[in-house]
Amino acid sequence: MAFEAVKENLEKRGYTVKVFATGAEAAAYLNSEIDGVTVGIGGSGTVKNIGAYELLSEHNTVYWHWITEPNEARKNAMNTDVYLTSVNALAESGEMVNIDGAGNRVASTLFGHKKVYFVIGRNKLVKTYEDAVWRARNIAGPGRAKQMNRKTPCAVKADRCYDCSSPERICRGMVTLWEPMLGQSAEVILIDEDHGL
Ligand code: SF4
Numbered sequence: 001m002a003f004e005a006v007k008e009n010l011e012k013r014g015y016t017v018k019v020f021a022t023g024a025e026a027a028a029y030l031n032s033e034i035d036g037v038t039v040g041i042g043g044s045g046t047v048k049n050i051g052a053y054e055l056l057s058e059h060n061t062v063y064w065h066w067i068t069e070p071n072e073a074r075k076n077a078m079n080t081d082v083y084l085t086s087v088n089a090l091a092e093s094g095e096m097v098n099i100d101g102a103g104n105r106v107a108s109t110l111f112g113h114k115k116v117y118f119v120i121g122r123n124k125l126v127k128t129y130e131d132a133v134w135r136a137r138n139i140a141g142p143g144r145a146k147q148m149n150r151k152t153p154c155a156v157k158a159d160r161c162y163d164c165s166s167p168e169r170i171c172r173g174m175v176t177l178w179e180p181m182l183g184q185s186a187e188v189i190l191i192d193e194d195h196g197l
Pocket residue numbers: 137141142145152153154155160161162163164165166168169170171
């Protein structure tokens with residue numbers, strides 16, 4: 001996968017960008033960069049896949065609601081030095097799009113941390129911003145609803161978003177990031193493998 005264009009566009013927007021051939025290499029890099037601090041992790045199959053939690057927990061205080069009691073972990077993860085997440089879609093032009101249900105993940109990409117790492121597999125990369133919104137809504141949303149066994153039309157039919165009114169709807173808000181938020185350092189880790197939904 002050619003990351004040159006998206007890397008250049010992300011850097012123009014103010015992000016630091018690193019490219020890795022594998023998730024293991026990305027995890028080793030994060031493990032060397034993040035030491036002796038508090039770390040929060042958002043709901044992310046990508047971060048899970050690369051084994052970052054296990055590595056970082058050995059020498060940092062890490063809060064992740066996928067591992068421990070969810071409400072407590074979500075609250076603790078809101079105030080950490082560092083935050084790790086992925087995105088639902090990344091446009092080649094540099095916009096990142098995330099949909100959330102509880103809101104903790106998108107909130108943490110906006111405020112509350114000294115540094116946010118966005119860990120992104122090649123499968124999340126699309127051409128335009130409109131493609132990114134479409135991917136977030138019609139690929140990532142239904143995929144996650146199915147994974148969570150939600151009773152939503154997208155999870156049953158597994159084809160697209162129905163903009164449902166189901167009480168089990170997981171898509172409660174969508175955030176587009178144009179640039180790193182003021183006062184927050186942000187780094188994008190691109191991985192030349194498929195990871196996450
Ligand atoms: S809005 Fe409803 S139908 Fe659409 S992806 Fe989310 S849960 Fe599925």
